[in-house]
Amino acid sequence: MRFGIAARLGIVLALSGMLSAxxxxxxxxxxxxxxxxDSARAELLTSTRVLAQRITQVREDISRTLLALARxxxxxxALESDDPQAATQLATLLALPMAANRAYFQLRxxxxxxxxxxxxxxxxxxxxxxxxxxxxxxxxxxxxxVFDALALAAGEVYMSRVSINRERGSHAAxxxxxxxxxxxxxxxxxxxxxxxxxxxxxxGVFALLAADLxxxxxxxxxxxxGDYLIHPDPARTFGFDKGRRVRVQDEFPATQAVIDxxxxxxxxxxxxxxxxxxxxxxAFIAARVQLRTEEGAFxxxxxxxxxxxxxxxxxxxxxxxxxxxxxxxxxxxLAAILARAITHPIEVLGAAVxxxxxxxxxxxxxxERQDEIGALARRFAELRTQIGQQLAELEHRRRELEHLAxxxxxxxxxxxxxxxxxxxxxxASARRDDGGLALLFVDxxxxxxxxxxxxxxxxxRVLEGVAARIRQSIRESDTAARIGGDEFVVLLPGIAxxxxxxxxxxxxxxxxxxxxxxxxxxxxxxxSMGLAHYPQDGSDSTTLARHADAAMYRDKAEGKAxxxx
Amino acid sequence: xxxxxxxHRLPWLVLALALSGTACATEVLRVLxxxxxxxxxxxxxxxxxxxxxxxxxxxxxxxTLWQKLSTxxxxxxxxxxxxxxxxxxxxxxxxxxAIDPAALPNLGAQLPRFRDPATxxxxxxxxxxxxxxxxxxxxxxxxxxxxxxxxxxxxxxxWDARYRGKVLVYNSGSHNFSLAAxxxxxxxxxxxxxxxxxxxxxxxxxxxxxxxxxxxQPEESAHLFVSRGAALMYANYGTQQLQxxxxxxxxxxxxxxxxxxxxxLDCWVVTRGARNQALALAWIDHLLGTGxxxxxxxxxxxxxxxxxxxxxxxxxRLIWLEPVEDVERRNLLWERILSGDRGARVLAP
Numbered sequence: 001m002r003f004g005i006a007a008r009l010g011i012v013l014a015l016s017g018m019l020s021a022x023x024x025x026x027x028x029x030x031x032x033x034x035x036x037x038d039s040a041r042a043e044l045l046t047s048t049r050v051l052a053q054r055i056t057q058v059r060e061d062i063s064r065t066l067l068a069l070a071r072x073x074x075x076x077x078a079l080e081s082d083d084p085q086a087a088t089q090l091a092t093l094l095a096l097p098m099a100a101n102r103a104y105f106q107l108r109x110x111x112x113x114x115x116x117x118x119x120x121x122x123x124x125x126x127x128x129x130x131x132x133x134x135x136x137x138x139x140x141x142x143x144x145x146v147f148d149a150l151a152l153a154a155g156e157v158y159m160s161r162v163s164i165n166r167e168r169g170s171h172a173a174x175x176x177x178x179x180x181x182x183x184x185x186x187x188x189x190x191x192x193x194x195x196x197x198x199x200x201x202x203x204g205v206f207a208l209l210a211a212d213l214x215x216x217x218x219x220x221x222x223x224x225x226g227d228y229l230i231h232p233d234p235a236r237t238f239g240f241d242k243g244r245r246v247r248v249q250d251e252f253p254a255t256q257a258v259i260d261x262x263x264x265x266x267x268x269x270x271x272x273x274x275x276x277x278x279x280x281x282x283a284f285i286a287a288r289v290q291l292r293t294e295e296g297a298f299x300x301x302x303x304x305x306x307x308x309x310x311x312x313x314x315x316x317x318x319x320x321x322x323x324x325x326x327x328x329x330x331x332x333x334l335a336a337i338l339a340r341a342i343t344h345p346i347e348v349l350g351a352a353v354x355x356x357x358x359x360x361x362x363x364x365x366x367x368e369r370q371d372e373i374g375a376l377a378r379r380f381a382e383l384r385t386q387i388g389q390q391l392a393e394l395e396h397r398r399r400e401l402e403h404l405a406x407x408x409x410x411x412x413x414x415x416x417x418x419x420x421x422x423x424x425x426x427x428a429s430a431r432r433d434d435g436g437l438a439l440l441f442v443d444x445x446x447x448x449x450x451x452x453x454x455x456x457x458x459x460x461r462v463l464e465g466v467a468a469r470i471r472q473s474i475r476e477s478d479t480a481a482r483i484g485g486d487e488f489v490v491l492l493p494g495i496a497x498x499x500x501x502x503x504x505x506x507x508x509x510x511x512x513x514x515x516x517x518x519x520x521x522x523x524x525x526x527x528s529m530g531l532a533h534y535p536q537d538g539s540d541s542t543t544l545a546r547h548a549d550a551a552m553y554r555d556k557a558e559g560k561a562x563x564x565x
Numbered sequence: 566x567x568x569x570x571x572x573h574r575l576p577w578l579v580l581a582l583a584l585s586g587t588a589c590a591t592e593v594l595r596v597l598x599x600x601x602x603x604x605x606x607x608x609x610x611x612x613x614x615x616x617x618x619x620x621x622x623x624x625x626x627x628x629t630l631w632q633k634l635s636t637x638x639x640x641x642x643x644x645x646x647x648x649x650x651x652x653x654x655x656x657x658x659x660x661x662x663a664i665d666p667a668a669l670p671n672l673g674a675q676l677p678r679f680r681d682p683a684t685x686x687x688x689x690x691x692x693x694x695x696x697x698x699x700x701x702x703x704x705x706x707x708x709x710x711x712x713x714x715x716x717x718x719x720x721x722x723x724w725d726a727r728y729r730g731k732v733l734v735y736n737s738g739s740h741n742f743s744l745a746a747x748x749x750x751x752x753x754x755x756x757x758x759x760x761x762x763x764x765x766x767x768x769x770x771x772x773x774x775x776x777x778x779x780x781x782q783p784e785e786s787a788h789l790f791v792s793r794g795a796a797l798m799y800a801n802y803g804t805q806q807l808q809x810x811x812x813x814x815x816x817x818x819x820x821x822x823x824x825x826x827x828x829x830l831d832c833w834v835v836t837r838g839a840r841n842q843a844l845a846l847a848w849i850d851h852l853l854g855t856g857x858x859x860x861x862x863x864x865x866x867x868x869x870x871x872x873x874x875x876x877x878x879x880x881x882r883l884i885w886l887e888p889v890e891d892v893e894r895r896n897l898l899w900e901r902i903l904s905g906d907r908g909a910r911v912l913a914p
Binding site: 118135139140168 | 625626730773774776777778779793900901903904905906907910
């Protein structure tokens with residue numbers, strides 16, 4: 001398959017158009033991806049900070065509740081007396097925040113005496129609140145939330161480590177991730193007599209806090225050592241409780257700086273290790289706890305699948321695809337137009353070359369263009385003009401040469417060769433039509449003396465004058481020729497009778513007999529003439545010529561006799 | 566120009582490769598081990614000496630070890646390490662095979678207490694030797710020298726009211742009931758009779774009331790000991806905790822109580838599926854040598870069976886861990902005690 005310049009040029013232009021559109025779209029998409037991922041990380045970081053603030057608010061709310069309960073006279077009364085009334089009054093108070101806030105697993109008053117025996121205890125049990133009493137109350141003095149909280153001053157709040165609650169009989173809290181907040185109850189002398197302890201449902205709190213996060217956000221919470229407390233995969237939480245560590249820095253190595261305290265936040269593009277298949281964009285911060293606690297900081301993080309982040313590009317991708325297709329089609333169209341614009345003038349030039357001599361058929365050359373094509377067309381037009389002129393000149397010369405070859409240079413009359421041709425044609429025509437013709441010889445009398453006496457120039461003028469008068473005396477269809485120095489012959493085709501020919505001969509003689517004016521002097525010239533008729537005098541040109549010649553010599557002799565008589 | 570392998574030579578090449586592969590396969594020893602028991606340099610020394618290749622598979626829990634050896638009829642490994650208490654079910658199942666002591670010249674260099682099967686319950690059965698002691702640690706008492714005039718002599722110190730709120734004990738049902746059994750003067754701390762449960766629970770509730778708290782991790786125990794000014798600690802992790810406390814600047818001592826310290830002992834065992842028993846025994850004998858023994862003590866802080874332990878006398882009594890009479894009952898009752906239940910409620914059905 002062969003492609004013309006237009007097709008090849010069109011393909012190249014269309015391909016380069018498509019390529020440039022594709023590259024532009026690709027680069028734009030990459031740039032957009034970077035911007036999107038960066039902004040997603042920043043958004044995650046902001047969301048994480050907001051979440052940390054909300055956690056702090058929740059914790060402060062709970063702290064305020066515990067402090068209010070610890071300061072309430074009913075708490076001290078329940079510790080100092082064995083009056084069931086006092087305990088019941090506090091139980092009523094403890095039930096209020098638990099009813100209002102599902103984050104509480106338990107609210108308890110625990111005494112410093114009797115090995116930390118629980119005095120008043122409300123447990124959440126399913127949807128109900130349950131007061132645990134009597135023998136079911138347990139000694140909790142060996143738990144840090146008791147012995148560490150008892151060491152606090154009034155108004156301070158203790159927070160335990162986050163762990164799986166293994167305290168048997170704790171109802172809804174059993175086996176669940178929980179954190180204990182506690183504050184001491186002090187008597188008038190400032191001596192700690194017990195603690196108010198709130199057991200908080202970690203997952204419950206976070207489910208509430210994270211409820212308005214977008215569905216594809218993944219929530220991570222780890223303790224200060226990096227052990228997961230909350231993870232999208234619940235099986236990976238509280239690994240230390242099962243004898244194996246599952247840590248955030250193992251899944252997201254970049255969080256090590258946050259855990260070491262070298263950095264307060266970490267924005268991560270996690271696409272290695274377990275995230276190689278489904279990369280995540282994530283942000284982690286260290287959330288310090290402003291409480292008496294062994295826990296130190298929590299590592300809080302939010303992540304989104306990178307694919308979900310980039311899904312926001314989908315509409316843009318569609319538009320880009322349309323642009324690429326549109327630009328490609330435009331490129332193809334432009335390429336076609338451009339190719340046509342370039343090849344059309346070439347075709348015109350080609351046609352012009354093909355029809356070089358046929359000026360009427362060739363399309364107009366685009367000489368008016370101000371570009372390379374125009375220059376080429378102008379050069380070509382010049383060339384064509386030059387060649388045309390030279391050809392015309394050659395033709396002229398040729399015609400001239402041809403004329404010279406068949407005419408007498410001095411008089412312009414046909415020479416012998418042309419005359420013979422015409423004679424042959426006229427004879428053939430007469431034979432065919434059964435018509436007649438006449439041959440008339442005309443010879444200038446005493447031409448040599450004129451030439452000798454008056455010079456060749458005058459002789460030539462005489463010859464010219466005779467030729468002109470013969471031509472004026474004959475029909476258009478007759479032929480007069482000069483066949484010798486002073487000899488002329490006239491072919492009269494279509495002459496029916498000798499009379500007609502005689503009339504013509506007389507007319508010629510009369511014309512020549514008028515004196516010639518040469519250089520202001522009159523000169524008389526006479527001619528002798530001989531006629532021959534076809535078919536009467538001969539049927540071929542030689543015979544006719546001989547007859548006419550003889551007739552002319554007779555006339556000359558007669559004429560000489562007339563002049564000398 | 567490239568020279569091409571002519572095709573008619575290819576079958577010979579394949580055959581040669583196959584033969585060399587077979588030759589190599591006979592010299593592979595498949596070791597199922599714990600972290601620190603088969604370090605790269607120890608393995609390389611063995612490979613250099615025997616010309617065999619060693620494939621080490623690490624496990625980090627008794628459950629994983631059991632799972633690997635109870636599948637495929639124990640044919641996936643030649644030799645493995647296990648503690649004496651766990652060992653019994655491997656003997657029961659027939660995974661472990663008897664060992665000829667004569668094949669282990671380095672046995673003669675072991676401390677006397679590891680040479681006498683009578684003091685090592687569990688390594689023999691029906692007069693046959695099944696396990697070679699390798700690494701061990703005991704659970705002694707760590708005390709604050711400033712709060713003790715003399716080292717504690719008995720585990721009764723844990724119950725001493727003078728140290729109320731200053732005692733730390735490991736959070737473990739099995740071990741703590743063994744501790745209670747020792748307090749009750751039982752012959753074996755691992756065998757509680759029906760009548761023993763109530764007094765044992767009573768002892769443990771008393772223990773709970775006397776201590777500050779229970780710990781789980783060595784680092785946690787050292788932190789609690791220093792930050793809360795503790796006086797006495799039952800050291801489940803033994804000298805590892807001692808090292809941590811001394812590193813933290815605590816003035817602490819280490820004592821083996823006269824009732825005896827519970828101790829775990831890891832042994833090497835040859836599997837029924839061993840392809841080359843002689844090679845497996847050569848591996849065990851290699852580990853009993855001075856080099857590997859030194860690596861165990863100096864690099865990993867575990868006691869080896871050649872050198873006397875630095876923190877105890879040869880006469881100190883060690884009680885090697887054995888399977889207890891009822892793990893689930895101990896754990897259930899322990900959870901109730903830990904949760905703060907009182908007296909009769911702990912023993913409720």
